[in-house]
Amino acid sequence: MIYAVRLEDPAFLPLLLKHGGDPNTRSSGGESLLFQAFINGNQWKNVQQLVEAGAKVNENNLGKADTVLSWYTARGGFDAAYWLLEHGADPTISAPAASGSSSPARQMMVEDIYWEITTPDLLPWQKKCQQWLIARNIPRPPMPEHIRKKREAFGFPTREEDIPLL
Secondary structure, three states: OHHHHHOOOOOHHHHHHHOOOOOOOEOOOOOEHHHHHHHOOOOHHHHHHHHHOOOOOOOOOOOOOOOHHHHHHHOOOHHHHHHHHHOOOOOOOOEOOOOOOOOOOEOHHHHHHHHOOOOHHHHHHHHHHHHHHHHOOOOOOOOOHHHHHHHHHOOOOOOHHHOOOO
16 A cells, blocks of 8 residues: 555555555554655645545544644645545644643644745635635634744745735
């Protein structure tokens, strides 16, 4: 299963799934098949096949809030993020605060959907993700400092009041 999800050719994975392959199989290092498909060249068709075959879309990979949705929102992949939201991904899974920190847990996927920068072709998908959150009463959180710095580095507005919802 692990080798099949890494392949660019998505023909092999459905055969394994059809003959009893478990979409929730883990590697010897404990990594999910969803992660293996993502990290090995973003094999999106394989990610989709795994989810449609019953992969636990909200299961953590190696840490809390380390889910397939988090990997796509963090890189601005809002077309994939929207598909995952529509297939049960939970953007409100909180990442714990750093050890010894007094900061509260954060919903980093929600932060990414509202604040992350992306390419122009993915802006309509980011808007759909924002609308998905709004329809479920998931409010816009304050902009995290790391995203503010990224926005500044790329010449995007950095003040929250200057950044309307899409």
